[in-house]
Amino acid sequence: MRQEIAEILKGKQVDYTITVKGWVRTFRNNQFIALNDGSTNHNLQVVVELNSQDEALLKRITTSACISATGKIVASQGKGQTVELIADTIEILGDSDAEKYPLQPKKHSLEFLREIAHLRFRTNTFGSVFRLRNALIFGIHKFFQEQNFLNIHSPIISASDAEGAGEMFKVTTLDLDKLPTSEDGTVDYKQDFFGRSANLTVSGQLEAELAAMAFSKVYTFGPTFRAENSNTTRHLAEFWMIEPEVAFNELKENADLAEAMLKYVIQYAMEKHPDDIAFLDARLADEEKQKPTNERAEFGLIEKLNFVLNNDFERITYTEAIDILLQSPAYKKKKFQYDVKWGIDMQSEHERYLVEKHFKKPVIVTDYPKDIKAFYMRQNDGCEPGRETVAAMDILAPGIGEIIGGSQREERLEKLEQRMHEMHIPTKEMFWYLDTRRFGTCKHAGFGLGFERLVQFVTGMGNIRDVIPFPRTPQNCEF
Ligand code: 4AD
Ligand code: MG
Secondary structure, eight states: OBOOHHHHHHOOOOSEEEEEEEEEEEEETTTEEEEEOSSSSSOEEEEEOTTTSOHHHHHTOOTTOEEEEEEEEEEOSSTTOSEEEEEEEEEEEEOOOTTTOSOOSSOOOHHHHHHTTTTGGGSHHHHHHHHHHHHHHHHHHHHHHHTTOEEOOOOSEESSOTTSSOOOOEEOOSOTTSOOBOTTSSBOGGGSTTSSOEEEOSOSHHHHHHHHHHHSEEEEEEEEEOOOOOOSTTOOSEEEEEEEEEETOOHHHHHHHHHHHHHHHHHHHHHHOHHHHHHHHHHHHHHHHTSOGGGSOSSOHHHHHHHHHHSOOEEEEHHHHHHHHHHSHHHHTTOOSSOOOTTOOOOHHHHHIIIIIIIOSOEEEEEEEGGGSOTTBOBOSSOOTTOOEEEEEEEEETTTEEEEEEEEBOOOHHHHHHHHHHTTOOTTTTHHHHHHHHSSOOOEEEEEEEHHHHHHHHHTOSOGGGSSSSOOBTTBOOO
């Protein structure tokens, strides 16, 4: 029976015989194997009794080889571990030519590791990142399930543009070299697989809304796709999104739910994997040391996470946010690259100023100008003419910027139809969405959490490409 290394290191028990299997990280003095099986970022020291194994076998114990070792767990004499395994037998499960193996037992740059993403799982950093990613997935389900939310699988192939932003990947089986055309010269999608044009979904929200009109509380957790040509440390072409949708909720309850969810999952991940958090905390501190003093983050990773857990998020309106920016020394000294005035879509430099310089904690910004937000957001009543707003909310997090985007939805049929006409969203094709407003409409609200941005926040990883196993970005679809 194979035992996992995390279990062995956790136990205080000694003097029992077991088998471990894993990948060799290092092999020192022809005697000490550091073995890792991915259950923890700590290695188990496997001691090869000198002369007990034949020479040919010892040669095959190389960095990255896969081995099985059977022997006795004993209290360790050496530093750095409480127990170790004295091996009676060692079996090589998979040989590896250490000379050709791209991962050497030394520090590699994250850029280099991205090029060998098929192997980077075997490093300490990525071991910690992906165990935490897993804990966050489970923590999110746990949070919603404990509150009786229903998990809905929204479709991945969709014929509508949920965000109305037109940044979609087409899905087709048509031969691109011989596209069938209609009489007016446009592509004849009637001949396509679905008999109409189809795309990869940008969001499961619209379908979640339909389900919320029956189950009251639902959430989706699925892949979403955006064909935006954004080469930043926060954008992916394929990312995972969590989208709760709750009937009867208004904007304030929506913000309360988002704040409670973030705190819950951060705490869950920290409790589940304290060693991984500690490892990444030290890694980040090391990285920060390389930066000039004025660019260093104010908080360490653990400090930051604890601070978020123990403090209320700041809540301000968009109008208040703009006023803060206009009053800021940064604005007065013309430090912002982009102009600030009511009506702008805040740039990341503005969001960072609010979160990192002004409030120094997560900020929930509500009630954005209607013209910069999606068609489905609820139009606020009693706005000053020329300053129409919608019941939107974005949550901005230190070091990340927008981590959550959400809103109360327009539940009034007439207002929704009118807004869709204004924004050239086809109302006829989207009869199904409008039907919920025809048949028993009610106030409701929801939001979308970008899952990779959450993983970035919890792990302190600076680049979103390093928190998803195989990132898809413009000009890159390797592995
Ligand atoms: O703000 P967004 O576009 O909102 C929606 O899609 C709504 N339908 C959500 C809802 O109300 N149900 O996206 C939501 C979140 C963003 O706040 C961000 O965290 C993340 O998704 N996101 C991305 N993450 C990685 N790469 C991208 N290209 C992203 N675009 C958005
Ligand atoms: Mg958004």
